[in-house]
Amino acid sequence: VARVARVEVLTTARALRGPFDYNLPDELSASVGVGSTVVVPFGRRELVGVVVGLAEASAIAPERLLEPRRATGPGVPAELIELSDWVAREYCSTPARALALMLPPGAGARSRLVARLSAGGRRALEDPGARLGAAQRALLERLRTAGELPAAASGSGHAVLRRLETRGLIELERRIAPRRPSHVAVGVLRGPPAALSPGQREALSAVTGAVAAARHERFLLHGVTGSGKTEIYLQAAAATLERGRGVIVLVPEIGLTPQTVARFTDRFGDTVGVLHSRLSNGERHDEWLRLRRGEARVCIGPRSAVFAPLGELGLVVVDEEHDPSYKHEGDPRYDARRVAEHRAQRAGAVLLAGSATPRPESYVALCRLRLPDRVDGSPLPPVDVLDMRGAAGPLHPRTAEALASCARRGGKAIVLLNRRGWSNFLSCRSCGRVWGCPQCDVALVLHRAEGALSCHHCGHREPVPGRCGDCGSVSVARHGLGTERLEHELAAALGGPSCPVFRLDADVAAGRERAAAVLRSFERAPSGVLVGTQMVGKGHDFDDVELAVVLDADATLRFPDFRSEERTFALIAQLAGRAGRGPRSDGRVLVQTLAPEAPSIAAAARHDSDSFLAAELARRAALGYPPYADLIRIVCSSARDDAAMPAARALRERLEIRDAAVLGPAPLFRLRGRGRAQVVVKAREREAAVAGVGAAVAELAAARAHREVAWSVDVDPA
DNA sequence: AGCACGCCGACT
């Protein structure tokens, strides 16, 4: 009989090594099993924990074991406990952090302490005789101006906060992630299930064959934009539901893919549970519960939906599998595509990844299904590469002419520039000073409409300078072109009632519903130009865009990253796929670049993903990059700028992994006021390398010498 | 990670 529950308590601490054992009294043993969530006494606190195992006895003396206070909520399926264990090990994280991903929204460890001034505190600030230390006074002052502050941003330690709380001068409240407004769907092309082309039928039958046999297989649906991939997802999902099994559909950032989501909800109604961050906490929790109870059998959502509480999984779809948003940028740094593969394999389910521009990894590893043609029969638009070396302005004469002609004829165009803001950086014309971020070693970007310079890494903002802080000169040069200025210049050149200019980038999208509103306006407008960052190339299908332009197409190539070729190819190919669709089949694409002969740009111009992938794979093989090796990146960072490098050096010396190259340590630019250094491991034997790095980091992170250093392990860095 | 405890210096 199970007398002992093994519990992982939900805390983010790396130093804490669970699981911890608790006695299970009779009244709990009936309701508590693997996957149950429980509230347990832990030290001097009470924490939520997850039961990860049951046992008859513990290695700890029975009299030292405590009992869970109570069970809470429906818990998670046991299958997800196993998955969390795999995620924790695969990404060198902790069981508790991995478990937090599986829990219903809001139940995880993600909460924060918020401080607020009380009436007593307000009086104390005005009373000169009040006993207040310097730190206490400073905190109270900050609270008076800010209203309320998260404890982490209060500038004071917990000791100060707690003492002020016991004296009644402040109020402390633990709060879960803030509520967000709900999401509105836009630009939906509704319609009955389409008849399939022969190519679609063939691809679908391969997938449904594997589903019917409950055989784990992995497919790559490689088809251009508009080739009918979504219809195959829908019909494969329907076939899976008929077999009584569940479906997970992963999409990139959901705000940008409302069309895919709407097609699923249209086809399957309440059977679909939608999980995404723009639902309110309550709504998200309700959707999660519907999935957990089996009331919804299809889950659609962004990367975190790969952890949906669905039993009897039969199919996992990964739409736009090349999209970088599938990589999670917090600990654990999981890759939803790899998690999807693992989960599907464990469940005997089928993995169906789809893209017009698949990653080389998927191209090699998955069973390929080709959809070479657009469903509407329209050809892919011709792509012209324009050499910008020696060009005078931001637009090539042919680009300017094409845009003007499009505006004259009342057509629609999309212009992509992957750079936000007005201009890149500012410098003083007399002394050469460049305005940089005080927290990060990068230049600040001018956002003219807000009258601010902004750091795109940490969010630091300062007013636009009137004069140089070093020499006092009032002559400040603005360099580079961003979307804000491009919008302004195009509006001046073409704009007017007949040719409105719209802009879509992260600055616009920051107002949540604004992104959808911009897309809706552009879609409804009979003519106009949409200017934006890569967001304009995602998700949305407009059936009347005749001209697509990419500016500075080689910008992504200038990043020292082994994926830069792949990214550049995808950026151009994805945008090209959005031109000349529907009735307007006379679309064209212009690509401005300083590197017209770059293989990724030349191949994208020919719509030739097969030869691009072949060449890229050969390059990866020669250089020892994925899929022919696995990369692990470890970043050390510290508020003390001289602490990161010694820690990285110590890691390098500690790492002994067979059949792997260890590169570094290399210094990185300062970020959010923290000095950083990295070590990269290129491994032929993935498991050994992950285990080796995990052990080394665990050991060094616990060492006193590196107490102030934060360690971040990124397996399969993006 | 919290949270408490214990030590030390500054101010009443």
Place this chain on the structure above:
DNA sequence: GTCGGCGTGCTC
């Protein structure tokens, strides 16, 4: 004395 700023140790 007391308060506030650290450094250290523990959590079934």
